[in-house]
Amino acid sequence: MTEGNFVDYVKLHVTSGNGGKGSVHLHREKYIAKGGPDGGDGGRGGHIIIRANPNLWTLYHLKFKRHFRAGHGEHGSKNRSTGADGEDIYVDVPLGTVIRDTITQTVIKEITVEGEEFVVAEGGMGGRGNWHFKSSTNQTPRYAQPGVEGTQHDITLELKVLADVGLVGFPNAGKSTLLSVITAAKPKIADYEFTTLKPNLGIVKYRDFKTFVMADIPGIIEGAAEGKGIGHRFLRHIERNSTLLFLIPADAADIKKQYDILLDELRRYNPELLDKERLIAISKCDMLDDELKEELKVELDQQLQIPYIFISSVAQLGLQELKDKLWKMLNE
Incomplete structure (x- = not known):
């Protein structure tokens, strides 16, 4: 997937369908001159439904279609016939999508389960036909309920990448190079900061045909939490990674x-x-000789309280050991 095709943020305007009108009808047929009321109910308006699709990895398919409108319910008719429901509109999204109210920014729903469906805009109820209103004192009601109007919502879809391992580092630390070496991903690689502007996903092949997913997140700079650099646009992708x-x-x-x-x-x-x-992975270790590496180990053993490993993506040093450590951390 090219960088321009990775879309992780879209705003949509969704409108559900109106409910159909109830029918005002009095039964008439041969030999029955004054039959009772038999107006049917109106059909329900169509829903707008957000549906999880495991085959999608991005919101790119919604980049150029921002308005969704469901069908209206049909009106009721004679013989207590209920009108057809309006057509439901399904909006497919990848797993890990967060639905927000665009105006209040409150989270409405997080889509994380395959096949999950969520009605984001309910269709209006159909009106009841006049046969519902028949009573002992009013045997021929000549009124019925109108259908309820549908609703409109402005929603924001945010994708938080679902991956087992998230790569965290400063710009130009070698994250994309590592991903390209241990997976089949082809991220953009160049010798300048912020080469990566969108997250890249790659599947790491492990022993005995096992795999796990790694995400290359754009480089963090100091102040990213306040929105500097690319700020929150990429920090949210780290939230769903089980290992950093x-x-x-x-x-x-x-x-x-x-x-x-x-x-x-x-x-x-x-x-x-x-x-x-x-x-912690100390990258580009092919630049260190054995003596420098030993000195650095002594220093890091005193300073760091978490495990670390020396690797080189270019020279392919320590990569199998890195996979072993990550697999162990993911499955402990």
Whole structure:
């Protein structure tokens, strides 16, 4: 999937259908000159239904269609015939989609289960026909209920990527390179910051035909929790990852400081992110000789309270050990 095809935020205007009118009709047939009321009910207006589709990975299919209108219910007719219900409109979304009210920004629903359906705009009820209103004192009512009008809503769909492992790091830390090496994903790679502007997903093949999903999130900068850089646009994708892999290059001036900054941005955005399993990968370790690596290990053992591993995506060093550690963390 190319970067331009990854859409994770759309605004929609949805309108449900009106209910059909109840019928005002008096029964008439041969030899029955004055039959009773037999007007049928109006049909229900169509719903707008959000439906989970596991075959979708993005909201791109909604990029150019922002208005959805359901069908109106048919009117009732004679012989107590109920009008047909209006056509329901289904809006398919990928798993991990959050539905918000555009005006209040409150979360209406989170779609996380395959095949899940949620009525976001209910169709209007059909009106009752005049046969409902027959009584001992009014045996020929000449009125019926009109149908209830449908509703209109402005909703926002946000996609939070569903992945097992989320890659966290500063711009140009080598996240996209790692993803391209251990999965079949083809993210854009270049030697400048913010090469990645949208999340990339890749399936990591493990031993005995097992797999897990890894997400490359655009680089975090200091102040991202307040919206700097690309801010909240990508931090929300980390919320659904069960394990966070912090990628810090071996040539960083201070590895511990970089890790602390990244952790602080996650904490300020959502403190619950700190409850996730964490692993640090020191990337670009092919630049270190054995002596430098040993010195760095001694330093990191004193500074870090979480496990770390040395890797090189280009030289393909430590990648199998990285997969083993991640698989163990995911399945503990």
